[in-house]
Amino acid sequence: MISEQFALPSRNPKQAGTVRVRIAPSPTGDPHVGTAYIGLLNYLFAKQRGGAFVLRIEDTDRTRFVATSEQMIFDALRWVGLTWDEGPDVGGPYGPYRQSERTEIYREYCDKLIASGHAYRAFETPEELEAERKQQMAAKLPPKYNGPSRNYTPQQAEAAVAEGKPYTVRLRVPDGDKPAGTASTTFRDELRGDITFDHVNVDDQVLLKSDGYPTYHLANVVDDHLMGITDVIRAEEWISSTPKHVLLYQAFGWDLPRFWHMPLLRNVDKSKISKRKNPVSLIYYRQAGYLPQALLNFLGLMGGGMAQPTEQEIVSKGLDTKLADVFSLEDMLERYDFHRISLGGPVFDLTKLKWMNGEYLRAMNPDAFFDALRQTIFSDSYLREIAPLVQTRMETLAQFGDMADFFFKDDVQPSPDVFVPKKRTLEETLAFAGDLLTVLEAAAWETTAIDAAMRTLLTDKQWSVKEAFMLLRAIITGKTASPPLLESLIVLGKARSLDRMRRFLDAQKKALALAGRGK
Secondary structure (H helix, E strand, O other): OOOHHHOOOOOOOOOOOOOEEEEOOOOOOOOEHHHHHHHHHHHHHHHHOOOEEEEOEOOOOOOOOOOOHHHHHHHHHHHHOOOOOEEOOOEOOOOOOEHHHOHHHHHHHHHHHHHHOOEEEEOOOHHHHHHHHHHHHHOOOOOOOOOHHHHOOHHHHHHHHHOOOOOEEEEOOOOOOOOOOOOEEEEEEOOOEEEEEEHHHOOOOEEEOOOOOEOHHHHHHHHHHHOOOOEEEEEHHHHHHHHHHHHHHHHHOOOOOEEEEEOOOEOOOOOEOOOOOOOOEHHHHHHOOOOHHHHHHHHHHOOOOEOOOOHHHHHHOOOOHHHOOOOOHHHHHHHEOHHHOOOOOOEOOHHHHHHHHHHHHHHOOHHHHHHHHHHOOOOHHHHHHHHHHHHOOOOOHHHHHHHHHHHOOOOOOOOHHHHOOOOOOHHHHHHHHHHHHHHHHHOOOOHHHHHHHHHHHHHHHOOOHHHHHHHHHHHHHOOOOOOOHHHHHHHHOHHHHHHHHHHHHHHHHHHHHHOOOOO
């Protein structure tokens, strides 16, 4: 029996006809700009229909969990202008809203699936699964679970459990091991129409991991049902997972929500937006001096759902046709139409975002502009972090600007004579800088972790500490001398530091290509 603590309230919002939507970010690092994009769409959908917007935290991936990330998600989404009706920090009738606090629910629902034959315990070890995957790839077959546990009798499974064998719980996909065409799942996407997946392409997905935590698939479906979610609005990368979710809804005997899969944000070259080509951290945009209303406006342009003002509106409201793309959240609530969304990937063009941010900055009165500077680039908290790093090196206060200017610059591009060590070539220096970026992306952002990560790389690549610190100092500050480097990285922040490294590498690769030395 599902505990009384977790029972649905007596009035199911789905049955009452109330629209309910949600976003479910994972606290695994800096909040992603894609979370704000999908969050905005969910917010607009709910508020246009008098419904509820729910924030749920999907924190069951304990290997990637970052303790500070949840609060960062709350702060970043509120900064960009979004609020929610229910969530971990505001409460609500369908909680708990953290999945780590709902593990009892998932286990009990897993037991129901096992009892009904829609799921089974799988006892294969990670090594056995990896060997199977390699065999399938060698045979040019799609990697897919095909272990013997699927065919265990209930008695065999119970005996393995009694022996203490660790196990996962997997979804039993009907006819998943038969030739193509014998079984399939069809669901409706509100933007694309009916989509069908043959079960030969649908794996027996893990629902409950061996550590007792659910995977995204089980927790997603159970939570959406228990929280009365009527419309699932998420990125199109989840389309391939939807058949598994539909099968779970059917196994439980639950009604399906409506599915809306939004086109992915794209780089200018149409590749999926990624930190390798664009800053994706909302923290970066806040620290770099973008205005939240400009960023929200920019995200509202993605997908083409925003109806342009009519000629009559332009005349009656005295609008500038050049600024037709500049609008407020209130304008979005009035004019955003989900059926206008284009399935072509919306381009996340930083050039346009900077233009838009400039329009907002120029529209401010001087006092508001001054306040914006003091709240971000020249905030008391930021200046207090910088001051101790330069204090012992100064003879007059006027020297502060010379020593600390790189903390306030948007772009720092050192010349090769500054960043290339004497015994290194430009090409091998840039190759090492790329390796350094990869290492720092994975490092915890505190001095001892950064230092340890760098020294491991130095040993592996046979670079000296002096060479590596000279290179990193040049990339971050544009200088050969600076305040303490590691401490400066902490103050500048991970998002801005890594963005500075990416921009450096991009600029240098372009310069090499122009010189005919790049690949």
